[in-house]
Amino acid sequence: MNRIMLIEDEPPILHMIKGMIESSPQGFVVSHTAFNGAKALKMLEEDGAKPDLIVTDIRMPVMDGLQFMRELSERGYEIPCIILSGYSDFNYAREALQQNAWDYLLKPLKDDHLEQALAKASAMLRKRKSKAERAYMKRVLQLADDFGEEPANPGYPHYQLLLIRRGSYRTGAWEDRLPSPGDGYQRWNDDAMEAAVSPEWKAAPIWWMSGWASNERIAVRALMDPQSGAVRREAAESMLAAWASHAAADEGAVNMAVSEPIVEEKLAATLRTLREALARETRFGESRLWMQGGDMRRPGFVLTSELDQACRSLTHSADYESFEKAMQGWVREWRKEGYGQAEAESLFSAIVRSFHAHWPKEIASTVAAFDANELVSGCRTLDEAVEQFCLYMKEGYAALAKSRPDRSAKDLMENVQRYLDEHFMEPIGSDKLQQVFGYNKTYISNVFSDVVGMPPGKYLAKLRIDKAIALIHERPELSLRQIAELIGYEDSLYFSKVFKNATGVSPREYKERREKDGQSGVM
Structure with missing residues (x-):
């Protein structure tokens, strides 16, 4: 009232x-x-x-x-x-x-x-009340940015969480590698998502918000009675099918995790549980549902002694063809086991570690830049993931033969660095760099790390934060949301997280300290 x-x-x-x-x-x-x-x-x-x-x-x-x-x-x-x-x-x-x-x-x-x-x-x-309640839920879930939304406690006794992810699990190490809207990537459409919500969910207030990664969406539903009001598997499966039908073909599968009814104090921990579950259960190109309390847990991957011995043998040769042939045999076994994203990442990381332990130091330093999640999370099938991994290893074998990148490779990296410096406001990811420069994205990442000292994604993130700090000093009239947009971040929450990871304080805290120092005459 x-x-x-x-x-x-x-x-x-x-x-x-x-x-x-x-x-x-x-x-x-x-x-x-x-x-x-x-x-x-x-x-x-x-x-x-x-x-x-x-x-x-x-x-x-x-x-x-x-x-x-x-x-x-x-x-x-x-x-x-x-x-x-x-x-x-x-x-x-x-x-x-x-x-x-x-x-x-x-x-x-x-x-x-x-x-x-x-x-x-x-x-x-x-609308105002819903916005204030969503701000409160974001803080409870530890998703809150620092852009001044006034929170209001909805005050319900129980809640139910829903985590939806389009495509693969991403650690967040290279969020900007997502394709731009012009490349076919579709942003979340809350109206379309809410239209697919089960009638059971529509019977109570729901708050939608962005997740930890840009391909995730979170819904929090209020519950008066956790016994009769909670969404069950049948309704969740119906919603998952509806959302999967709306996903663009190049976005891969839609994965969803649903929590049990919980009290407010357990919301943040439960959200982490849901995200970990989706990461563990992801299968290439397959939409999946995970209900909290289910029995879908799979054992973690362990490198077998046979695979480790095979890696040791292959490292003594610079023959990439032998490695590729061995990979074809391994993949046949992995497919029989039904390995998903988490297993593929563990497998590739284990193989790289094995090679790293036996290759010469100068080559091992190049291979050490490998990021399994960055490579795998952009793939829709196991075959595509294996193909990208083989291209990565092929560059390692080439480096093994040449000892280190030649001058032409260093010239290429200077061009890549110049491109990042000039286009930092645009959506840039590994796929974009591969498209612009015509080289495999893993090769670009490896050689860029060797020449510059960090992968392109980290360099771009550092460049943007440096630009943000400069704008805070030079343009105090700009809001933090405007600064985020000027340096290429449409998601202000993600900008806040990246800024705090880089500087140790949130952009609002940094700006307030700057203003306080300016007023007191301290520079």
């Missing part, structure tokens, strides 16, 4: 409007009344009145409605106001709108005009 403060200097009219408001189906109650703006301000300041909406006349003694709205703004209140006036003078309407009036209604007040205004206000308040 939304509360209204009604300000009107004529008691009969005040009681009439109060009756009109409370008889509306929009669910408002007049919780406070006052005969002028001064009395209303006193109620707000001294009595702690907290209305959701204010309906006020313009012409009143002591303090009129326009002056009242100016005082509200100066004192930091953000309460929407509907202005009532018996005067149709445009100047009144114009000044009311300049004071951010939510609506302007003429007396004598008509039922349908008031009903329309209340309907709009009700929709706005629902």
Whole structure:
């Protein structure tokens, strides 16, 4: 029930409007009344009145409605106001709108005009409340950024979490390798997602938010009764099928994890559990559902002695063809075992470690830049993952033959570095670099690490943070959201996380310290 403060200097009219408001189906109650703006301000300041909406006349003694709205703004209140006036003078309407009036209604007040205004206000308040509750849930889930959203505790006894991921599991080490919208990548569409939500879920409030990685989406559902209100497997499977049908072909499968009913204190830990479960259960090109409490856990991959011995034998030769032939035999066994993303990453990492232990030091330093998740998470099938891994190893074998990259490779890396310096505001990932320069993305990453000292993704992230710091110093009028966009981050939450990882403080803390130092004369 939304509360209204009604300000009107004529008691009969005040009681009439109060009756009109409370008889509306929009669910408002007049919780406070006052005969002028001064009395209303006193109620707000001294009595702690907290209305959701204010309906006020313009012409009143002591303090009129326009002056009242100016005082509200100066004192930091953000309460929407509907202005009532018996005067149709445009100047009144114009000044009311300049004071951010939510609506302007003429007396004598008509039922349908008031009903329309209340309907709009009700929709706005629902949206505002949902936004404040989502901000609260983000903080509870440890997903909150620092861009000033005011939180409001929804106050439900239980919740149920839903984690949805399009495509493969990503550690976040190279988020910017995601393709741009122009390359066919589709952003999350909350309307389409909510349309596929089970009727069981729609029976209670749901808050949607971004996940830890850019291809993840999180829904938190309120539960009054955890026994009768929780979504079960059948409904979850139906939602997964609907979301999978909407995913673009180049985005791969859709994976979903659903929690058991939980209390607020367990939300953050449960979200981590869901994400770990999806990472463990991911299969190439296959949409999968994981229900908390299920028995889908698989044992972790362990490098067998046979595979380790085969790797040792292959490292004594610079013959890449022998390695590729061995890989073909191994893959046939892996496919029989039904290995998914997590197993493929473990396998490739184990093979690289084995080779790294036996190759010459200068070659091993190149191989050490290997990131299994970066390689595997962009693949839709095991065959594609193996192909990318073989290309990576092929470059290692080439380096083994040549000892170190020649000058032409170093020239290429200088061009790559120059490209990153000039295009840092654009979506750039390993696929983009492969497209621009015509070399395998793993080769570019390895040689760039050898020449520059870090992979392209880390170099780009460092470059963007350096640009952000410069903007904070040089353009103090810019908001943090504007700075994030100027350096190439559309997701302000992800920008905040990257900034804090790089500097040890959030961008808001850094900016506040900068402003404080500037005011005190410390530079």
